Amino acid sequence: MLDTYSGATRVLFIVGDPIAQVKSPAGVTRPLREAGADAIVVPAHVAPADLPDFFAMCRRMPNVDGIIVTVPHKFAALALCDDATPASHSIGAANAVRRSAGGGWFGDMCDGEGYVAGLRKAGCEPRGRRALLVGAGGAGSAIAHALVDAGVSSLALHEADVERREALAAKLRAYGPVVPEVGSADPSGFDLVINATPMGMREGDLLPVQVERLVPGTFVGCVVTQPVVPPLIAAARELGCATMTGAGMFEAVRERLVDFYLALYRPAA
Template sequence: MTEITGRTRVFAILADPIAQVKAPQGLNRLMAERGVDGVMVPLHVAAADLPTVVAGLRATQSFGGAIVTVPHKTAIVPLLDAVSDAARLVGAVNAVRREPDGRLVGEILDGAGFVAGLRAAGHDPRGASAYLAGAGGAANAIAFALAEAGVGRLTVHNRTPARVEDLFARLRRLHPALPLASAADPAGHDLVVNATSLGLRPDDPLPLDPAGLAAGQLVAEIIMQPAKTPLLAAAAARGCRTHPGLPMLEGQLALMADFLRMRP
């Protein structure tokens, strides 16, 4: 990293918990490679404090923007001045840019990053039958990106069926021909994705019943730390191929840097 001076632009990642985030390492390395005078730092912000912290960042003229992750992706939307059409439909953002006049603009890059990470590992989701655990911010983004990438059908599982129906209603607006189902069992799907935060803490339950996993399936995570979640361990034990969470971040680092205008 180049030396931080009074002219350095400051970027942040907003998260709770914070210790496991990887965006500072990735984006600081990318800025160094690009010759950008900027630095990304970790801001540990509890859910209840998000409006206060966002107000402070909006008022900080050297603040260039933030990556936003659990638990803030949906809660931050009404605090912003504008969001992209994709972010509005998904109902979440994971990147916020501060314009020179202080306006905060949000974008969702999770889904595109997840698909880019799958493709970089040799897994094209086109035509696949896909199963998604979760209906939160990241799950919404991945559902839209998988539909955009041309999956053949999509099953979504969430403890609260109303959240699945709400996601489906929005998906149908953009992808009316895509077959959608709400079901708990991942059996019979080519691609199984955990898009919940279950697995982040050691005592979390599994996000889905591993009895429905079998050889031939690809099981993918969005959790980056630990790299081998209990779900991926269970999937590997049942003969599945696995895809960890880190490629989703790697797949969107360049997308994030461009959106945040990390330019020399």
């Protein structure tokens, strides 16, 4: 493992608004360096209006190899990429961007695949489950696609922004065999409930679902990483539900982020 930095160290930014809650600077830097990559992940707090300028500035910095993208920039990031994976195009968002051989930005979206991997590691097999997904943002869209790929029997979407919800529903209708339904804050009848919004990150946030209607057989997940045990997860555990915190998602997504960026530093075959 590399244990020193120098002027030759390659830079990967992680960009968000806010940014103080993210764990990727250490969580991605460590395995990259353990794999022999002389690279470091640096947090950048960037407002939405400034994101295009930030991407343009990074393009002009030869020692910047990529940008990890978090809330609320994942949709906007795809439009700033020169190319992207088919999954990223289908979802309409990117959470990982790296420099291509030609110097442009190449994007991918691995939140959904990582989330499903995290669920399975936590003992929840999505196949055949009736799922309620709260949130149709970048992470929610990726998770929705991955749940369809994983074989859920039904998928209901609950999103306060009706236009955003319908946009995701239209993508899913064209994407796979599961026809999405309109969900609500009532989790009754579902055996997989996932919060893919930032609700629970700030003190005083409302709970994303009516927790009193959860039953012990329901698996409850939440993408929030700070606090470590978000209010939704704490309430679900009190009711006897199996759960996965944002840390479970982060660990699985981190593995995919590391692989995505290691492709820059592996010797050419």
